[in-house]
Amino acid sequence: MTSPAPTRAYRRLSVEERQRQLKEAALSLFAVRAPDEVSLDDVAEAAGVSRPLVYRYFPGGKQQLYEAALRSAADELEQCFAEPPEGPLTQRLANALDRYLAFVDQHDAGFSALLQGGSVVETSRTTAIVDEVRRTAAEHILAHLEVVGARGPRLRMTVRMWITSVEAASLIWLDEEKQPPLDELRDWLVEQFMAVLVASAGRDPQTAEAVRGALALETADGPAGSLARRVLPVVSDAAHLL
């Protein structure tokens, strides 16, 4: 509060630019502190503007600003899983995860606060926004799995479970001082996806069709080949199961 007011505060911005500026300031604060511990004064200071100006753009105060910031974070997250339907599935997933994990890395504590709840500013509306991100991510991924007809419940459940486990991995990763390195975490999450898809294929003909289609596009020197060669020695002692 003792820092001199930055002069950029008085630059003329359009309504949209100003709102974006305030939402970014709020997100950057939520990234290092829980939403509960962020005041409108803090946001005003971070954006280099006055508190009344924050209220002019967000008359609903902190709750409105939080929801708007969450909304724009959600839009960004949903876009992470938009990927052209080209190349091996593992490469498409790796591209999507690169974007998703970069968002996690950048927003840090804000990402945790967003997903873990327990915040006074959490409401059924904010929960619905987070749930919408999950559903959109699931739709994006399902669109990459080429099957005949509508995606059945087993395939959908498998994808939604994997998305939840990606969230869990992200939270644990933040909690464990960002270990393992991001590219290793990404490759591992891709492998987990292939594993759960293959296991579900054992029960569901549609998932089996999706797996066969996906594996046909994979190469020996890609992630699926590498996974297969690393896993085979581990299970090779289990011939008694066949």
Next chain:
Amino acid sequence: MTSPAPTRAYRRLSVEERQRQLKEAALSLFAVRAPDEVSLDDVAEAAGVSRPLVYRYFPGGKQQLYEAALRSAADELEQCFAEPPEGPLTQRLANALDRYLAFVDQHDAGFSALLQGGSVVETSRTTAIVDEVRRTAAEHILAHLEVVGARGPRLRMTVRMWITSVEAASLIWLDEEKQPPLDELRDWLVEQFMAVLVASAGRDPQTAEAVRGALALETADGPAGSLARRVLPVVSDAAHLL
């Protein structure tokens, strides 16, 4: 509110019995309505007692009763994963999941409300209780994976991710009118666990050791054998990856 007061309300109960009665009444209401929509009057009515009596045992009102009910639900959930270290791992997991999924089935909307948050009575304390259930479940499962030395981060992360995906599956199952049948859901979740464990084994020597130990105890006519025989035909076309 127009139903006659049940006479059992006036039976003498010990403090502990009375508290348990009220927590059970609260849980049964949370199972059909979101915590936000349950009043202390509703709890008093469901337990067949007066509102002042509810306040005598829970002077903190609804928040205190909610937390106490959550606490006892959490204790019950944590016990689901306690299982003697005998027999194949898939059988132990199936036993634990039978208890866990029975809890989900019984508490229904209350289970969703508990995990999904977005409730006015949710606080950082209630979030901590839910997180503790997850951690306890993870510790139980890790104890069944026989490895030399402390369980490393990769193995822990795999188990915690699977637990989160079990939660997700439970919520989706409740949302989709309890389909598939519980025993099928249980078997599938066990298979998902084996799948993610095997995939992680490809990257982590300790997880590989746990997988080898677990597979040695599995039998051809058990879940692991059945999974292996169902999955092999799906991946048999992928010899180009090796």
